[in-house]
Amino acid sequence: MTGHLIFENVTRRFGSFTAVSDVTLEIQKGECFSLLGPSGCGKTTLLRMAAGFEKPDSGRILLNGKDITALPPDKRPVNTVFQNYALFPHLTVRQNIAFGPKIAKWSKAETGREVDRMLNLVDLTAHADKKPAQLSGGQKQRVAIARALVNKPEVLLLDEPLAALDLKLRQRLLVELDAIHDEVGITFIYVTHDQGEAMSFSDRIAVMNKGKIVQTGPPAEIYETPRSSFVAAFIGDTNFIDGKIIEGTGQAFSRCEVEGLGIISVDNDQPVKTGDKVYLSLRPEKILLSSLKPSAAPLENIISGKVEDVIYFGSHTRYWVRCGDWRICAEVQHRNFLLDEKPPTWNDEVWLRWHANDAFLLDQYREEDEALLTLPETP
Amino acid sequence: MNRRREWLNTAPSFLWLTVFVVLPVLVIFAIAFRPTLGGGGIGDGWSLDAIRSLWDFSYLELLSRTVWISAAVTGLCLLVSLPVAYAMARMTPVWRARVVLLVIVPFWTNFVIRVFAWQQILHAEGWLADRLRDLGILGENDRLLGNAFAVILVSVYTYLPFGILPLFAAAEKFDFGLLDAARDLGAGALRSITTVFLPGIRQGLMTAMIVIFIPMLGSYIVPDMVGGTDSQMIGNKIAQRNFGDRNLPQAAALSAALTLLVIAPMFLKRKKNEA
Numbered sequence: 163m164t165g166h167l168i169f170e171n172v173t174r175r176f177g178s179f180t181a182v183s184d185v186t187l188e189i190q191k192g193e194c195f196s197l198l199g200p201s202g203c204g205k206t207t208l209l210r211m212a213a214g215f216e217k218p219d220s221g222r223i224l225l226n227g228k229d230i231t232a233l234p235p236d237k238r239p240v241n242t243v244f245q246n247y248a249l250f251p252h253l254t255v256r257q258n259i260a261f262g263p264k265i266a267k268w269s270k271a272e273t274g275r276e277v278d279r280m281l282n283l284v285d286l287t288a289h290a291d292k293k294p295a296q297l298s299g300g301q302k303q304r305v306a307i308a309r310a311l312v313n314k315p316e317v318l319l320l321d322e323p324l325a326a327l328d329l330k331l332r333q334r335l336l337v338e339l340d341a342i343h344d345e346v347g348i349t350f351i352y353v354t355h356d357q358g359e360a361m362s363f364s365d366r367i368a369v370m371n372k373g374k375i376v377q378t379g380p381p382a383e384i385y386e387t388p389r390s391s392f393v394a395a396f397i398g399d400t401n402f403i404d405g406k407i408i409e410g411t412g413q414a415f416s417r418c419e420v421e422g423l424g425i426i427s428v429d430n431d432q433p434v435k436t437g438d439k440v441y442l443s444l445r446p447e448k449i450l451l452s453s454l455k456p457s458a459a460p461l462e463n464i465i466s467g468k469v470e471d472v473i474y475f476g477s478h479t480r481y482w483v484r485c486g487d488w489r490i491c492a493e494v495q496h497r498n499f500l501l502d503e504k505p506p507t508w509n510d511e512v513w514l515r516w517h518a519n520d521a522f523l524l525d526q527y528r529e530e531d532e533a534l535l536t537l538p539e540t541p
Numbered sequence: 542m543n544r545r546r547e548w549l550n551t552a553p554s555f556l557w558l559t560v561f562v563v564l565p566v567l568v569i570f571a572i573a574f575r576p577t578l579g580g581g582g583i584g585d586g587w588s589l590d591a592i593r594s595l596w597d598f599s600y601l602e603l604l605s606r607t608v609w610i611s612a613a614v615t616g617l618c619l620l621v622s623l624p625v626a627y628a629m630a631r632m633t634p635v636w637r638a639r640v641v642l643l644v645i646v647p648f649w650t651n652f653v654i655r656v657f658a659w660q661q662i663l664h665a666e667g668w669l670a671d672r673l674r675d676l677g678i679l680g681e682n683d684r685l686l687g688n689a690f691a692v693i694l695v696s697v698y699t700y701l702p703f704g705i706l707p708l709f710a711a712a713e714k715f716d717f718g719l720l721d722a723a724r725d726l727g728a729g730a731l732r733s734i735t736t737v738f739l740p741g742i743r744q745g746l747m748t749a750m751i752v753i754f755i756p757m758l759g760s761y762i763v764p765d766m767v768g769g770t771d772s773q774m775i776g777n778k779i780a781q782r783n784f785g786d787r788n789l790p791q792a793a794a795l796s797a798a799l800t801l802l803v804i805a806p807m808f809l810k811r812k813k814n815e816a
Contacts, residue, residue, distance in 0.1 A: 213725060214724075214725075215721055215724075215725075234724070235721070235724040235725050236724050236725070236726075236727045236728055236729055240725075241725055241726065242721075242722070242725045244718060244721070244722060246716075246718060248716070248718045248719050248721065248722035249722075250719060250722070250723075250737055250740075251741070252740040252741065252743070261723070261726050261728075261736075262726040262727050265726060265727040265728050265732065266727055309726070310725075310726075313726065313727065
């Protein structure tokens with residue numbers, strides 16, 4: 163393998179609980195890589211193993227092709243930005259950042275120069291002599307980033323660095339973090355449970371669940387072509403539809419019978435044959451919702467239903483529509499001022515339309531993942 | 542209005558301190574300036590005899606011994622208490638409660654009886670001394686009892702809970718994630734303790750130091766029971782003046798001097814803080 167940081171069949175158990183189960187992962191040099199998953203999925207344990215705070219029960223961790231599995235944290239060219247910042251309260255901002263260089267016995271001049279450069283990078287020069295308790299949450303987080311980066315690590319590990327901040331600040335820091343990544347150019351591994359952060363920040367994402375990596379890929383690939391119902395439901399929102407293939411229409415498309423909904427066209431994202439049971443993920447924003455019946459076209463699926471639930475989000479509105487035995491979620495973007503539109507409301511009859519390409523065939527479906535949806539159907 | 546409330550709020554503790562601390566100390570100071578009447582009596586009028594008796598070089602030796610024994614006990618107590626407090630803070634709450642109980646349990650036995658027990662343990666013909674002699678660690682004429690070693694050992698034993706409990710209280714509030722951060726930034730295990738953990742529990746260290754060192758300066762039961770002539774402390778001298786010589790003004794003068802010695806650094810520190 164040629165990656166910068168490699169996990170090779172890594173397993174970590176705590177008592178009878180397997181936090182990380184046989185994970186193999188290759189992260190490239192300079193990549194901005196996210197570990198995304200719900201709490202307890204093992205992402206933080208995986209990160210702590212990269213930092214050296216946890217030792218794997220089996221498997222190896224390689225950095226630049228060198229086995230670092232047995233190295234203690236202080237001997238690894240890797241630094242961490244902790245979730246709760248973990249700034250030293252008895253030291254000033256400047257002393258916090260200079261902590262690593264002091265341990266590494268850099269010269270006074272070099273330490274001073276590098277600390278100043280870091281203060282400048284995170285825009286905290288004016289606060290250099292304050293104690294952590296005098297800083298805001300966002301400032302503390304920037305100190306934590308500077309304190310880690312000043313050591314010139316090969317890999318920067320970020321453990322939910324923005325989790326304690328409010329939404330606007332989170333978005334702004336995410337942009338700053340992205341700029342810092344561009345500037346320093348080192349490998350970033352970013353642990354988060356927030357799919358928005360992972361999508362906007364990373365080159366690649368590994369989605370984790372129950373100690374395993376369930377899918378790895380660039381953000382758009384993860385979002386548009388989720389292989390399992392877990393990925394589809396955890397990242398964004400979706401509709402799960404199951405049916406039976408009744409006939410192929412050429413190479414690329416099939417006809418699929420969905421009990422209680424009708425016959426729909428599907429894209430053959432994977433090879434299917436007549437009689438196969440299939441599970442589809444259909445994203446709400448792919449569905450066009452209208453009050454008037456849309457004109458028919460090949461490969462367009464058109465069904466009618468009645469609005470059951472509406473949630474207004476400002477930029478868009480979500481509708482949950484009862485279609486036969488199914489409850490389907492569709493999203494409508496507001497392009498016009500809401501007063502100019504005449505949006506459908508509760509109990510309105512509406513039409514749903516989507517192209518066969520826009521639903522995706524899942525490799526794996528588990529019913530429990532329905533619970534991850536915004537408004538799961540209550541039986 | 543505000544001032545009045547401040548007065549009312551501090552009145553109870555002020556009253557308490559006045560009645561049980563300030564007045565007794567003033568009485569002691571006053572007695573130091575009285576003539577003695579032999580047989581334990583205190584004469585009328587004023588006299589500087591007791592104060593003049595302080596002018597004795599043997600006191601200087603006694604004082605330096607008192608200070609070094611107290612300092613040694615304080616240092617050793619902290620040295621033993623630190624790992625204990627650290628371990629306790631990292632335990633699960635159930636184990637923590639058990640260990641706190643174990644630390645406190647010895648208090649249920651009377652202090653003097655515990656020191657008697659040590660007398661037995663360290664006795665020249667006791668089991669321990671015999672074994673140490675068999676192993677050649679203890680010479681034929683060496684003794685465990687009746688010297689500064691015994692005083693320090695038994696005092697450390699006595700004051701250990703006063704070291705463990707304040708350090709534990711501070712360590713319990715310490716964020717151990719900071720140790721991870723220090724390790725992450727390249728500090729070894731020991732270095733991260735000295736650079737992050739110790740500053741983090743500074744308040745507990747100060748408390749432990751004060752509650753061990755200051756009572757140690759006045760200790761007299763332990764040196765009296767397990768110490769020898771070469772390990773007597775100021776407390777013993779005060780007791781001797783009081784119970785042996787029945788010279789209350791001299792005993793009072795010595796106590797007053799010790800009290801001033803303890804208080805002076807605090808006033809100096811206060812001055813420095815105000816400046």
